[in-house]
Amino acid sequence: MQKFRFSRKSLGIPYALYLILFVVAPLLVLFYYAFTNGEGRFTVANLTGFFTDPNTMGTLLYSLAVAFVTTMVCLLLAYPTAYILATSKLRMKGVLVMVFVMPMWINFSLRITALKEVLNLLEGNLAMYPFLNAVVGMTYDFLPFMILPIYTTISKLDGSLREAAMDLGANEAQTFLKITLPLSVPGIISGVSMVFLPAMTNYVVLDMLYNSTYIMGSLIGSYFSAYDWHGGSMIALVLLAIICIFTLLMGGDSEENARGGALL
């Protein structure tokens, strides 16, 4: 009998098994539940139901609208911030960047509580501006996730390209539009993908700001509360499909650890 020999490859076995059990298997189970009914028979009713029910379609459109506006607002606020931070010649730049990241270590539910109190003070009645509150809340929650990847990309740009453009007679605006902006697109993409998807699903932000309109995440939440695993699984599949399309469109760099990179 051959004696067991330690090999470095075998180190990966526990994690590979873990991934199969808890990443692949849940996806398969979601798929199974989405296409079966309570009696365990195959059905496409959940699928057709989703696309023919005006309520669920309305929810889909509303989440896309919230996510789109939030992403745009975050981008418009974050880009100048990241640009100014990355191009400044401050010695304490690192500390200043930390100041922008710090809020992310405070629990998001506590941060939204704080925001809610301020909005309450400004608006009087939160229920009056549901869409605005949703966008403000999501922006408040996700802004650092947009600032960081853009900051990192601009910081890494080769400064000599900008100098060359300037030497060849471009003014500051031209240099920005033709050199810095195009080269910072990867950072923008990674920021957009970190804001858009959470903005479609993080329904707690809406709940806490008294916006009772559903977004995609709220649908899963409500099916979960009603123990309707089949309906919930179908919503999860629709979300997965959107995530896949989005990742493909954005050409997601699979090794880019944007969410983690932003946190550390």
Place this chain on the structure above:
Amino acid sequence: MKKTVKIGYIALILLFIYIPILILAVYSFTDTANIGAKGHFSVKNYITLFTTEELLQMIIGTVLLAFGVAVLATILGTLGALGAFYSKKRISSAISVLNQVPVVNADVVTGFGICILLVVVFGVSKDTYIPLLVGQTTLCAPFVYLSVMPKIRQMDSSIYEAALDLGATPFTALWRVVIPQIVPGILSGFALAVTLSLDDYFIATYTKPATFDTISTYVVNATKGSQTSIKTALWALSTVIFVLVILFVLVMSLRSAKKEEG
């Protein structure tokens, strides 16, 4: 752009980020429950926070959970990264694709999927904490993997071979040569796992025992309720966490400043 415009812009964004937290911090030291109202200085929120059994249990539970999850995720993610790095191309790219799923997936979907698999299909009771631990570990381990992998790539592989040539067993060489070189990646992965677990709401809601609350799930439920003393005690909690974060950042910046000097 003019320098004053730049500074003004940065200041505005910082105000947007910090004003809510700071207002809450100020009001946590008063006896009023309404932001904007006049109140008197009081530390009763802090007394409530540190003497209410329910709040203390929730805070301790959240921290213990985060460390438990981080230990599991760090072991799994580190082993996974090492294994994937030394495996054949096909296996290693399969692992890295699957690793990416929880990273890009919405947490709602990850949590709901784990809940259906373990609770509905396999009938595991949520009271065992197994679904919760597995759920959060599934979220965190991929981030450990991603922060360890670059360190393994940067490693000088000839040192490992030298250790083998000098008579070390593969296991000893791994433990005494490879692991020490990737410690920074393991540590930052661990810190990342702790942060993700502390901030998680969705996976916890779908997988936690009914009687157990993390800070996130507790706060979300508390804002729906009308118990004023608990509501304002959470302002105190927010302020305590804010101060801890500031202290942590200060210590880290002082350390890195010292490193640059020396």
